[in-house]
Amino acid sequence: MKCCETIEELRSTLQVWRCSHPDGSIGFVPTMGFLHEGHASLIRRSAEENQLTVVSIFVNPLQFGPNEDFERYPRDPERDTRLAEEAGADILFMPSVKEMYPKPVVTKVMISGLTDKLCGASRPGHFDGVGTVVSKLFNLVQPDAAYFGQKDAQQVAVIERMVEDLNIPVTIVACPIVREADGLAMSSRNVYLTPEERAQAVVLSHSLQRAEAWFDEPDLTVGEIRRRIAEHISSSSPLAEIDYTDILSYPDLENxxxxxxxxxxxxxSRYIAALAVKFGATRLIDNRIYTVKGR
Structure with a gap:
């Protein structure tokens, strides 16, 4: 595996590879590091479907608000390097903030509509930061396909729409959520949880699992299912502080x-039940997509 820390090195490495593999496909997995099995599953899928797999590790300051956890976001570059290589990465791009943003950023990707709800409602500017860095990375790597985890379902919907609106020639591949044995969605932020918080955090996946049966009851309203999800979380987990629970069409994210x-x-038609819940200072998200059967 080739490790690149500069844009120049990444571009030159890719140019050499393209010259020797003119018909080869490139898969790309953008991450913020502190890799876990969820990331590894994306890398493995890319490696299975492409001749070259590029992984990026970059904690992007543009997508963090002033009171969020940019400085304390978990980082372990040595471990990440090992896990990326074991999963099948061919090139690992690990730039510094100065390398990605050598000057104050005056040009950004501004995304609206899909971003005024769910995480976008409580994290203003977050998805503009995501869109900006992902578009930069797409320009640098120029992949044929890019792989994203469905745990960040709003992010997937936003990036799919950005690619469509801006005619970026890349296929977005959304991959299933990878969970711990007890159902908790894998996340780099899980490391923040205390043992008690970790034990109670499984309520997120449990509530979404219960909602599957509720979606099969044709006389239940959208509002009632939403209320039941929130009620199950609150009654089952004293430490849970709900940021939102919502049910929207997917991927249009309409109410x-x-x-x-x-x-x-x-x-x-497809609907997403999505939620964000805090346990102490740790904010976790989860979701599940349901296909409505109709009467």
């Missing part, structure tokens, strides 16, 4: 009427 019975929604 259905809260009074509409599930059975009256368009059949075969």
């Amino acid at each position: 259905p009427s809260q009074d509409v019975p599930i059975g009256d929604l368009p059949g075969s």
Whole structure:
């Protein structure tokens, strides 16, 4: 595996590879590091589907708000390097903030509509930071396909729309959420949880699992399912502080009427139940996508 820390080194490495593999495909996995099995599953899939896999590790300051955890976001570059190589990465790009943003950023990707709800509502400017860094990375790597985890479902929807709107020639591949044995979605931030918080955090996946049965009850309204999810979290976990629970169409992220019975929604359409919950200072997200059957 080739490790690159500068843009010049990355570009020259890719140029050499393209010259010797003119018909080869490039897969790309952008990450913020502190890799876990969820990231590894993306790298392995890219390696299976492409001749070359590029992984980036960059904690992007543009997507963190002033009171968020940029400085304390977990970092372990040596471990990340080992895990990326074991999973099948061919090139690892680990730039510094100064390398990615040598000057104050005056040009950004501004994203609206899809970003005024869920995480975007409580993290203003977050997805502009995501769109900006992902577009920069796409320009640098020029991959054929890019792999993202469905745990950040809003991010996947935003990036898919950005690629469509800006005619970026890359296929976005959304991969299933990877979970711990007890159901907790894998996240780099799980390391922040105390043992008691960790034990209670499984309520996120449990509530979404319960919602699957509720989506099969045609007379339940969207608002009632949303209320039941929040109630299950609050009653099951005294440490949980709910940021949001929501049910939206997917991937358009539009609000259905809260009074509409599930059975009256368009059949075969997809809806996402998404939630963000804090345990102490740690904010966790999870989601599940359901296909509405109709009556």
